[in-house]
Amino acid sequence: MGKEISEELITYIMENMTVHGLMFFVGILDTYGTLNAVIPGNPPHPVHFRDGMHVRNMMRQSGLCDDWTAHEFDDNWEEVIILVIKRFKEENEAATK
Numbered sequence: 001m002g003k004e005i006s007e008e009l010i011t012y013i014m015e016n017m018t019v020h021g022l023m024f025f026v027g028i029l030d031t032y033g034t035l036n037a038v039i040p041g042n043p044p045h046p047v048h049f050r051d052g053m054h055v056r057n058m059m060r061q062s063g064l065c066d067d068w069t070a071h072e073f074d075d076n077w078e079e080v081i082i083l084v085i086k087r088f089k090e091e092n093e094a095a096t097k
Contacts, residue, residue, distance in 0.1 A: 003065075003072050010083050012062040013055070022088060024051065025081050035078045052077050 014022075028035055028047055035052070039045035056073040059065045059080065065073070 003068055003076050005080055009064045010087055013058055013084050016058055026085055035081055
């Protein structure tokens, strides 16, 4: 069972991630169906290792995950980004109505 992901954490990540970074994750999720993907190339681009580390570091810096272990960061960063994407889409959909 994963850690509870607070609304405050989602807000913090949204406020500290660039639009370019958010769109990168949207593209990965749309293309691969997961954020834990390896983008083919020379060399391959492991999203969990590279971009996921940026997210995990943001989570650490937030002060909202002080009781999380390294394993909990690894196990939950993807869900955090999925929730950020969901909220971003909901807010933009509501703004266009």
